[in-house]
Amino acid sequence: MKTKPKRLLLGFAVVLTCGFVILNALAYRHAYAMMHFTTATERTGPPEKLTVRQKISVLLHGVSLPRPQTKTSPSALGPGAKSLTLDSTHGIKLGAWYCPGPPQNPLVILFHSYGGEKSGTLPEARAFLELGLSVLLIDFRGSGDSSESYTTIGFDEGEDVVAALRYARERLPQPKVILYGESMGAAAILRAVHNCGAKPDAIILEAVFDDLLNTVRHRFELMGMPSFPGAELLVFWGGRQAGFDGFAHSPVRYAADVRCPILFLHGAADPRARPEEARRVFTAVPWSKTFKEFPGLGHEAAVVRSPDDWKKTARQFLDEVFPSVHEAPAASRFSRLLAPSQ
Numbered sequence: 001m002k003t004k005p006k007r008l009l010l011g012f013a014v015v016l017t018c019g020f021v022i023l024n025a026l027a028y029r030h031a032y033a034m035m036h037f038t039t040a041t042e043r044t045g046p047p048e049k050l051t052v053r054q055k056i057s058v059l060l061h062g063v064s065l066p067r068p069q070t071k072t073s074p075s076a077l078g079p080g081a082k083s084l085t086l087d088s089t090h091g092i093k094l095g096a097w098y099c100p101g102p103p104q105n106p107l108v109i110l111f112h113s114y115g116g117e118k119s120g121t122l123p124e125a126r127a128f129l130e131l132g133l134s135v136l137l138i139d140f141r142g143s144g145d146s147s148e149s150y151t152t153i154g155f156d157e158g159e160d161v162v163a164a165l166r167y168a169r170e171r172l173p174q175p176k177v178i179l180y181g182e183s184m185g186a187a188a189i190l191r192a193v194h195n196c197g198a199k200p201d202a203i204i205l206e207a208v209f210d211d212l213l214n215t216v217r218h219r220f221e222l223m224g225m226p227s228f229p230g231a232e233l234l235v236f237w238g239g240r241q242a243g244f245d246g247f248a249h250s251p252v253r254y255a256a257d258v259r260c261p262i263l264f265l266h267g268a269a270d271p272r273a274r275p276e277e278a279r280r281v282f283t284a285v286p287w288s289k290t291f292k293e294f295p296g297l298g299h300e301a302a303v304v305r306s307p308d309d310w311k312k313t314a315r316q317f318l319d320e321v322f323p324s325v326h327e328a329p330a331a332s333r334f335s336r337l338l339a340p341s342q
Helices: 003-035 052-061 118-130 157-171 184-196 212-222 230-242 251-257 275-284 307-321 330-337
Strands: 082-087 093-099 107-111 134-138 177-182 202-206 262-267 289-294
Touching: 003 052, 003 230, 082 157, 093 118, 093 157, 107 118, 107 157, 107 184, 118 134, 118 177, 118 307, 134 157, 157 177, 157 184, 177 184, 184 202, 184 251, 202 307, 212 230, 251 275, 262 275, 262 307, 275 289, 289 307
Parallel strands: 107 134, 107 177, 177 202, 202 262, 262 289
Antiparallel strands: 082 093, 093 134
């Protein structure tokens, strides 16, 4: 009779061990899918819009993340725009577009979000051009015209930010440089400041998340699923695969090293990088800072949904930081409005 409890206990241990192994195997597969681009043509949709069948497929097989492709040309920016190739670390090549404004005004370097490429920042780039600035749009490693086929959700991309800033300082004529980033691009900028000593003259961050674990948790929640322990396992295995501690990938921690004026732009209804999390990053900055919240805006481009409000906010920030900036001539703005869209 004494052997029965032992058998039950042994059976329970076997089931628990098997479940643990299967769960980790699924998490490893999911992490790989989230951080490596494929040759597939169809991308998995937003988690909150998936059907039950699609959610089951994602849980079993992971997301489908085709390599982001640039499907337009620099002419989408307007006259004078051209393609460039920049050198990042370890022989990595970065694709870029450059369009000059008045040379005495600052340059804005734009960094796209997760799963995107440089043309995704065209609306913001055009707005900056209208404000009289020059723009440099960057493809992170793995995206658009860059080499590689992976992403680290802003961690190694910090090195790409440094490479772009170095190129601007050494090869372009503008006296001041502003770094602009969306979501993952925002995290990469803060990573560059913290880990690589990047020193821009100003920073603009849009839809920034506070740390990797939280943003992964929100993906589970948007699918209507509990985030524990799936989010923790995804962050663990994703970091192991990419060679870093995923739990330490924390823009809120990086923000303490910012030493220049910074503007935060955020949607009040953002379900992936929640406003209170963005404000944690904002609070951590020990320098001159501004936080602008857009009512009703989700995890999307504010300049598209609220163009006048976005431009007004950017203009006010520029006036405070760079009082001598002058807007582009009306004829130049008109010509860019006629430029082909993507």
